[in-house]
Amino acid sequence: MTSPAAATTPPPHLSDPDILSAIETVRADVARLHGELVRYGLVVWTGGNVSGRVPGADLFVIKPSGVSYDDLTPESMILCDLDGSVLPGTPGSERTPSSDTAAHAYVYRNMPDVGGVVHTHSTYAVAWAARGEEIPCVITGMADEFGGPIPIGPFAIIGDDSIGRGIVETLSGHRSRAVLMQNHGPFTIGVDAADAVKAAVMCEDAARTVHIAREAGPLIPIPQDRVDALFSRYQNVYGQASDERR
């Protein structure tokens, strides 16, 4: 029989007003960012997901599995710990979290600087993944955003840590914020959920452009020192000093 005190005492972080405020902010951001996947044509039906780490807590927010993007609200997002377990009694916890929750959780546990994770089935990126072929860095936009090629990750079946392990093993120490999991599709990471969504948008743009270029003729590689210079400028000069990525 649970004592009344134990039944009503929330986990320590859920009694901290700063953490509660951070949770609400991440819920709103993650709910809104799923609309960006639709806006940029990265998903069909419900075939993609966004999550965001809660700053200052071992928690993250992710969408419910198989729910239309039209129906996603901050309250319908699901709050999980870094093992991927849903926090009971929190808004949205009555639903099942995304199929990829274990993968997102594995990334958050093993890549502490990552604040957001995105998975899509965007067409051109999945086509490269179906061939198990990395996207070569032959356009300056890729050098800017990814600092080189977009790598291929191992074939992994959904449902355990294998996808998350493949993402971490491929992206740890790699400039790219996107990985094409073989035969499946792109997973991207970022300093926050918005940054991971941007990486997913730019990954699909690169996949499409390089695919079309290669159909028309041989690709011209960019010299590595030029890739390095472009990446450094884009990461440290482009945009505004207040940008989150700086």
Ligand SMILES: O=C(CO)[C@@H](O)[C@@H](O)COP(=O)(O)O
């Ligand atoms: O790729 C898969 C399933 O194989 C999932 O990522 C995709 O369908 C999205 O699933 P969720 O709606 O996030 O559970």
